[in-house]
Each structure stands twice: as structure tokens, then as C-alpha cells.
Amino acid sequence: MTTETARPVLDDRRWKALGVCLTAGFISLLDVSIVNVALPSMERGLGASEATQSWVVSGYALAFGLALAPAGRLGDLRGRRQALLFGLALFTAASVGCGLAAGPTWLVVFRLIQGAAAGVVAPQTSGLIQQMFQGAERARAFGFHGSVVAVSTAVGPLVGGLLIEAFGTDNGWRWVFFVNVPIGVAALVAGHRLLPRLPVPGDRREKFDPVGVLLLGSGVLALLLPLVQEQQWQGRAKWALLPVGALLLGAFWMWERAKSSRGDAPLVDLGLFSLRSFTLGTLISLTFFGGLTTIFFVLSLFLQNSLGYTALGAGVTILPFAVASAAGAALGGRLVTRYGRGLVVAGLSGVVLGLLGVVLAVQLVPGRDAGWAMALPLVVAGVGSGLTVSPNTTLTLTLVPVRRAGAAGGVMQTGQRIGSAVGIAVVGAVYFAHLAARGPATKALQLGLLTAMAIILVALVLAVVDLRARQTHPGRDDLAPAPPRGLGESGAGEKAASGA
Numbered sequence: 001m002t003t004e005t006a007r008p009v010l011d012d013r014r015w016k017a018l019g020v021c022l023t024a025g026f027i028s029l030l031d032v033s034i035v036n037v038a039l040p041s042m043e044r045g046l047g048a049s050e051a052t053q054s055w056v057v058s059g060y061a062l063a064f065g066l067a068l069a070p071a072g073r074l075g076d077l078r079g080r081r082q083a084l085l086f087g088l089a090l091f092t093a094a095s096v097g098c099g100l101a102a103g104p105t106w107l108v109v110f111r112l113i114q115g116a117a118a119g120v121v122a123p124q125t126s127g128l129i130q131q132m133f134q135g136a137e138r139a140r141a142f143g144f145h146g147s148v149v150a151v152s153t154a155v156g157p158l159v160g161g162l163l164i165e166a167f168g169t170d171n172g173w174r175w176v177f178f179v180n181v182p183i184g185v186a187a188l189v190a191g192h193r194l195l196p197r198l199p200v201p202g203d204r205r206e207k208f209d210p211v212g213v214l215l216l217g218s219g220v221l222a223l224l225l226p227l228v229q230e231q232q233w234q235g236r237a238k239w240a241l242l243p244v245g246a247l248l249l250g251a252f253w254m255w256e257r258a259k260s261s262r263g264d265a266p267l268v269d270l271g272l273f274s275l276r277s278f279t280l281g282t283l284i285s286l287t288f289f290g291g292l293t294t295i296f297f298v299l300s301l302f303l304q305n306s307l308g309y310t311a312l313g314a315g316v317t318i319l320p321f322a323v324a325s326a327a328g329a330a331l332g333g334r335l336v337t338r339y340g341r342g343l344v345v346a347g348l349s350g351v352v353l354g355l356l357g358v359v360l361a362v363q364l365v366p367g368r369d370a371g372w373a374m375a376l377p378l379v380v381a382g383v384g385s386g387l388t389v390s391p392n393t394t395l396t397l398t399l400v401p402v403r404r405a406g407a408a409g410g411v412m413q414t415g416q417r418i419g420s421a422v423g424i425a426v427v428g429a430v431y432f433a434h435l436a437a438r439g440p441a442t443k444a445l446q447l448g449l450l451t452a453m454a455i456i457l458v459a460l461v462l463a464v465v466d467l468r469a470r471q472t473h474p475g476r477d478d479l480a481p482a483p484p485r486g487l488g489e490s491g492a493g494e495k496a497a498s499g500a
Helices: 014-046 050-078 080-100 104-132 135-178 180-194 210-228 237-261 270-274 276-306 311-339 341-364 375-397 402-436 441-472
Strands: none
Touching (some): 014 050, 014 080, 014 135, 014 180, 014 276, 014 311, 050 080, 050 104, 050 402, 080 104, 080 135, 080 180, 104 135, 104 402, 135 180, 135 276, 135 311, 210 237, 210 402, 237 270, 270 276, 270 402, 276 311, 276 341, 276 375, 276 402, 276 441, 311 341, 311 375, 341 441, 402 441
């Protein structure tokens, strides 16, 4: 096995290299939400049908989620620098293809490639942070990462609205994709210069696990497909895919255990799940993103379809959340080493409080002025979101050995994608069901937000359980009876961010 040296960690270029990683992560996450406001422009300028529009949105999410875990493992085995640059180059080229698409079919094809490329980039970012930083500096780096996640997700509608305003409804949708190109090219040039040539964290003699990739990919696909297509696929037959997905994931679990028992390297080291910090942190992330993503979903629909806001106006209304979330994430990266899981509990509580404020705001200030009324509650929710994402990522990955960081980050982010799909399906069903019954749009929004809040409350309960366990067993970050095989190598300074 290759050894990890201290020299790359102490390299002064690591903060500049982090900027490259965060730029790549920014444009890949921006494309999750930026296209939502461009769908009417695609319909007018390209003749995109509802089915095409659905695949432009859901196809990206599907390909993104399917690529995460295999790409993370590939980075562990072959080098994260190379994997990040490859993913970024593919993403940039696919963005050009999307913008130049001559017809709806080509747009969907390039959008799928773009999503897969984003799935290659994402786990390399968290893996490189693990590899380049330790202790308090790692927590700060994850704080910046959390700011990027928050800003890119929430600012998408605003950027999309500005581009549509600038380039018109016929061709504005093309610039939603073209905007990635200069950023991607600049990040590629900077990445070749600044990303350090770190030792390959995994053992090059370990073989990739194609059977594991097939089982995991088909299982995740069977789970996600009926969720992301919930509005487009009518009838109940689609839900038959959920138990199929569960069976495939069960088969994946047994296959990985069998490989580990034979001494072969699995796609995902199941020993990670005997780390309490990793298991609970992943579950918190899954449930939190299940509620968080739906906030922008129902707010954008309500503001544009019910209050008559433009795409730009809807983006400006959501902007306070993005700014506050970025500030909260940067602050959380600095405070997590002092307060640990308690910071996540405080952050989740702030999100719940902010959502309650939005529910009250639209009730007390109906009509077009509701956007102003919900600004302060969105700031509260945004700060809470920032105090949740980056500290939870730090705590989740703190005991994961660097050689497994890519696969672990891929698993965690796959959970986020599954949570987002489940949340949008559930909250969307509540929102649209109330509208279909000809109920008031304000009531539909309130019910949708309350449903999102209930999902986030699950994350809050998990965080409280973890916090109480840490208080009951002070000084012990992980309550597993013994470290799993191969996981006792996280290195000096790893526990500095555990918050134990």
C-alpha cells in the first residue's frame, strides 16, 4: 500500500488547490437548480416537451447519483487529482454540448453526460480535503465547502433568471449551460497548475469491483427513478421498483461482505458503517437534504405560478437564504472543533424555526408582498443550514481513513441525492394534491413546508441522539465495540474535529 506523507498536507498551495476543488463543485451543484427556471425557455426555443423537460432535470440527478460511489472509489485507487480533472473536463465539454443541442434528444443525452461528470467531481472534492488538510484546518476547509454547497444550490434560480432576462426566452436556456464553460476552462487550467500530485491513497494492486458497481447502480436507479419521475409517470406500477431497488441493494451488501471476507477490496468498505460518526452523519445528511432541497422546489413554484413573480424575482426572493447559509457554513467550519455535534443540533433547530417563520409570514402577509415578509425567516433558516452542512460533513468523515475518503464521500453524497429525490416526491405530492383539490395556493405552500420541516425534524432527532450519546460517553467519538478491519488509520489530528 502506498504511504501518505506529510509534505502534501503542508504544501502552501493547498488553499489555492481547495479553490479549484470548490469551483468545480460550484458549477456542478449549480446545475442542479439553475435549469428549473429555464424550462419554459427550453419549451419555447427548442420545442422541448414536458417529458424532455422532466429528463433535463431528473436525468441529471439520476446520472449524478449513480456515478458518486464508483467515482469515489476510482479516485481512491487511481488518484483524486486525475479523477477531478477528468470529471471537470467532461462536465465542461457536456455543457458545450447542452448549449449547442440541435434538438430535445441531444439535450437529454448531453445532460446525462453532464450529470455523470458532476458525480465524478463531487467525491474527489471531499477526498482531496481529507487528504490535504487535518484537524482544525480540515474543519475550516469543509466550512468553505459547505458555503459553496449552500450558495450553488440556492443561487441557481437567481443566476438562471438573470441569464433568461439577458438573452431572451428563445435562447436564454442555452446560456444556462454556456455559463459553465469559461468557469470550467479556467478551473482546468488552474487545476493543472495548483492541484498537488498527492500519493495515490489506495493500493494500486486492488482491483475495481464491477459487480459491486452494477448492483449498487441498479439498486440506486430502481430507488430514484420512480421518485424523480413521480409527476410524469402516472399510476401506481412505478412504485414496484422500490422493493426491487431494496433487494438489489441487499444483494450489493451481501456481495461486498463476501468480498471482504475473502480478503478482496470491496467497492464500499462496509466497515465504515461500524463507525458511529459516519453512520449517523450519513443518515443526518440524507434526511436533512430530503427537507432542504424541497424548500427551493415549492417556494419557486409558489412564487412564480401563484404570485406571478418572474424567474429573476423568485431567485432574488430566495437569495437571503443563500447568503446567510454561506456565512453560516464558514462560521460552522471554525466552530465545529469547539462545539462538535451540538453545533449541528443548533443549526437544524434554526432551519426548523426559519421554516415556521416562512409559514407564518405567508399567512400574515398574503399576496405579492409575501416575498418581503419571508426574507428574515429565510435568513434564520439559511444560517441554520450553514451550521448544519459543513459541521456534519466534518464530523461524518473525521474518522474515515484517507485511503477510503473518496468512497466514503461518494456514499454520503449518494445518500444526499436519494434524500433529495424522496423529499421532492413526498413534498411535491402534498403540494400538488392540495392544488388539485382547488385549495388556496398559500395553504399548499404551508403544507409543503411543514412536510419538509417534518423530514428535517428526523435529522434533528438523530443529531440529538448522537449528542446525548457523546455526553454519556465523554472522550469517545465512536461507540463501536472495536475498530473495523482496515479503519484504524485515520492519522494524527483526525480526532481534533470530532467534537467529543
